[in-house]
Amino acid sequence: MRYLIFLLLFTVLSASGQEIALTFDDAPRNDTQLFSGQERSKKLIENLKKAQVPDALFFVVTGQINKQNHTRLNDYIAAGFHLANHSHSHWSADRTDTEKYLADIAKADSILQKFENFIPLFRYPYLHEGKTRETRDPIRNYLDKHGYNNGYVTIDNYDWYMDHLLQRALKEGKQVNYEILKDLYINTLWQAITFYDDIALKTLGRSPKHVLLLHENDLAALFIADLVKYIRAQSWKIISPQEAYTDPIASTIPDVLFNNQGRVAAIAKSEGWKIKDLILDSEDEKYLDDLFESKKVFR
Template sequence: MADRIVAITFDDLPYVSAGSNPSTKAAIDAQRRIVQALQRAHVPATGFVNEDKVEALGPAGPLLLAKWNKGLLALGNHGYSHFDSNDFDAGSVEWEVLKGEATIRPMASSAGRTIPFFRFPYNHIGDTEPKRAAIEKLLADHGYRLAASTIDTSDYLFNNAYERAFAKRDRAMMRRVERAYLDHSRIQIDYYAELCRRVFRREVPAIMLLHANRLNAATIQPLLGLFRSGGYRFVSLSDAQSDPAYSTPVAASKFGPMWAYRWARARKVKVDGRLEQEPPVWVGTYAGETP
């Protein structure tokens, strides 16, 4: 088997919940479980931070981020808010980028570290070519590289269902959601690996997109196990994006597809996105119901 590698990333740090008012206790518990699992397994990971979520947790926010500023863990910028660049001009995007540094930039500097990566919420990197180019330039001007992602599991949808089951104290449903999520993740890992091979005719380092939520805190160990059973080894985001594939230009789009779809378009490789499996219908239905 060819060498398979993957970088693990988490968005929406310190914590994202289904409601607008995050529970400090839930955030602390989720971060403890995620960070401990990564540390025990010696897995590098990058956590992308929304500064407004740091503020929402008060004094606990920076304390939780400090755990991502040491060892194999690293901080990344996800903007001040979970904004949609499709609705912003370049100047407003720059404001989000810079205000998103309020906590993480001095924190990293105090440890002799930098913040090399910025990831856009929704993976919206510019809906027109002039905006995409302007965004790329402003990121470079501020010392950032655009963080890519190649594996999407719709974990936010599963988490919404999981949060609903948690609120109802329905442990049977929580276990059902966990199983469905892990089954879907296994399918998506294989699907996107094959999609990358179709575009480049070789293995390409994978970048797993996760979110700092209750579901991933509960399933992080078996999630890492999915990669181990698939023959993957874990590397940093910088190592993954050092592969030449990540130098392939990507075009503007109002959508936020994973990078293999963007590469396929750039390299004029025909792929059929309809072959990608959607999450089970019941998960979305349950997630959308009122608790």
């Protein structure tokens, strides 16, 4: 009993004062039914500012940059946010020839170096870092040699699939209940945050400075201020991504091939956790299909 009280106390004490940074992948993304790319960026910036987020990091796929959307990256910079490298072609390191993969990182780098506020962090597309040590290590060595750090995440989730469901419903001409959608987005992301924080508490004995994976999508543009408000209401603090990457886990690079659930999960795996315990239920298309259906988000 005394042990249980201690455990409870520990959980309560460790459940306050956590920190998290916001990152947005795949910028600049295309126009959708709801927003042109430009409208989306504008809304995202407005909402990040409204929520007084200290900084956000946009992981850019340079192959998606064109004459029209080029200025959106400068808009992020003008707002005080930062850019980082998410490759030129968004290939998976698990399925691409290493030489070709490295050349693709270099191509993105040469484009991004021209932008102010660029930070040499590389986020692996799909968080795939290579299926074998033979493919994984040359990429790690290359990044090291070129002054890059891994722009890892600690909170993985399926925000991209929730956005996909919204886009599909809009195309099908369905009515969207945005209030329900907002709650669902926030709740699902909050569950992901606490899921990985809990693994961190059990594995590291502390809560690290977290990095939340999001995408530069319509859901983020619509609901980021509400999400931030919700996170803060749980006594968490929003920090800048650059601060998040000063956490000791930034230099704890576990020797595992299981990297696509983020850094905390990779560290846990290296300490003997089972993969099934490191993946959240909501990181699943069928799970989200059913959830959206049961909550009647679309009509």
